[in-house]
Amino acid sequence: MSVAARADAVDRARAVRGFLRARRTRFRPTAYQVYATLVVGGIAGALLGNAVSEAIGGSLTAHKLLVFGPVVLFLVLLSALRFGTWQGPVSFSTADVGFLLTAPIAIAAFVRPKLDQSLMIGAVVGAAVAGVALLLLAGGPGSLGLVRALASVAGIGAFALLAVAASWLVESSRRASGLVRRASPAVLVAGVALLAISAAPFGRSIGVWSGPWGWAIAPLAGTSGWPVAVALIFVAAAASTIVALRRAGAAGAEIFLARAETRSGLTASAFSLDYRGAALTYRSALPARVGRRARVPRPRSPRLVVLWRDALALVGEPSRFAWATLFASAATVEALTHPGRPVPAGIAAVGLYFAASLLCEPLRLDVDAPDTGALLLTWPFARLLLAHCALPALALFAVTGTAIIGTVVAGAAGAGALALIPTVLAPVVFVAVLCVALSARRGGRVDEKLLGRLLSLDPNNPGGAAVLVLWLIPWLLATTIIVGGAALVIGSAVVHHRAVVSAAVVALALAGGACAVLVGVARGSKRPGG
């Protein structure tokens, strides 16, 4: 292609962008609107800033920054990389793909302006977050001095720039997307290890100097040698931005088409509050797993067919088990290290619910296509549901049991916690799995008539929103209350050295409740969609 032809293509790209800009309805504020927004925003911002500063100002100590700062930024970077595997900072609509990316114009000519915009937004958001952190700092922003305050804002802004650039590098390469997806659970474990190291007295400086996530925190936390850390984060951000900009033409139309179709599917699901549909759309957008699937020997008894089907699904997608292990282990550690406290108990229950959700995916898939399920297996639904609970319950029992032993061995919980394994652990895990299984019955979809009634409610009436939330996540709420409540009771008992008795009582209560629910399901339910 000649130089003149390339210049012509660049001119055409500019003309096309100008054409679309001119014809699209855009909000053009008047001078008065800009003035009014600045005045009102300024006053409201100052009031809000003061309110936040008075309420929680000073809560951010150097100690907290050193322990949690690097881990939080590490997780932000991981999230940005994960985001790049299915969306990323550069996106087009399906119409853009059909009209612009199939035109005889270099794709980079359309990618570059969007990438520039995303990088700029990333840096500004990062700097704004740093500004909020300064407000919350113990001693107030003035305690840092002007140079360190500016370096703090610039450091976190540069980190955000790096995160956006890295997200684009993942988006623009199918190989990188696959790598990030496969490595994510291991990277998350590294994040947990980083937290453990940062929390130890000897590990403060290790966390700060372990990578860009630590360098960005250094000026805010006042680590000695912070100017070096700022220089390092600047170099890393500049290098990743240069590489990202050079790769502006690296992504083909396929990458953008897949993302555009995913976004359009997610939007459709969001409008109908179909979160199951949204989850399936998200999953279909992730890079496909390549390679041979591990085999599971066929069972001799037909009674074990569902267990075999669930085992096949698990070995076919081992990352689900890895994520479930992470969620369940974190939930166990959270509950054991904060015994008798309601919020950690609730967080632990939610973590266990998510872990069970990941392992119960085959049941959800069967319920998504009830006709297929009915064709393959003519079991009563209650029996099918119970059969699908077996493998997730066994797996979670093993994982949480191991986590309890690990926490005790590490000295983060007393030896009395080991008594929970033979007493209450199995009922707790089974109740969480049962709640997930019961949630699967509805396929995650909200009844259209109910949705219509809820949306027609007076928007000033908060009752409508509450009903909607109750309808959307009833089993997550039930798990939080039941499992979280059980964790709270047992935790209090552990603190008062009455663990065994309390655990046995809670176990009996949970087992009795679960049996009653199962009997109810067996008597009253029909197959979903049947």
Added chain:
Amino acid sequence: MSGAPSLAVHGLARRYGGFEALRDLELEVGPGECVAIVGHNGSGKTTAVRTIAGLLEPSAGSVEVAGSPVHTEPSGIEARAAMAVVPDSPSLYPDLTVHEHLELVALAHGVAGDDTDARIDALLAKLELADKRDARPGELSRGMRQKLQLACALIRPHRLLVLDEPVVGLDPASQQTLRELLLEAKRAGVAVMLTTHQLEFARGVADRAVVLADGVVVADGPYDEVVGLGSP
């Protein structure tokens, strides 16, 4: 590259994870020739069209349009300049009118000039969309949106026209108009590749039929001969 075939496909394969949607596709379409790709649902037709159009990357093999490789830059730009694609489901800008869609295509392909409005109006009249000139996609029926996509392909110069299930949503009169437009394109030396389930529609237009089954070509020859065997 005037001696090169309008479309040359060699050893084209496409895999989705472990699933092979297209295997070892060999296809050449010369100027003024029309090839119909037929096959059951899931046989690989849309994958073939999307890969040839550059919307999917091939797992193996190559696609050249008028001698320019499609899947590398900057040669892909020249290939895209020579190819017009009509996708199976219309993706249009909800905020642009029918006329503005065609203006946009003319601009993007460097053919916008003083006569653009006149050419757009003539094309809209031919496709019976003249009275919808200022309508947005939301005000159009499925068939009208399909015709707009066709107009977007025809407004720009091309040596290869690729159509994926072009008759879906079209009434019999519009199908006849489409048939006439395709015959006109062939007479002008444009190579046409289309996929369809409607064998009767293709009979009047296609010179050759390529039958796909499970991503593999199982028959390739003169249309009447191949489709006469009753394959798809």
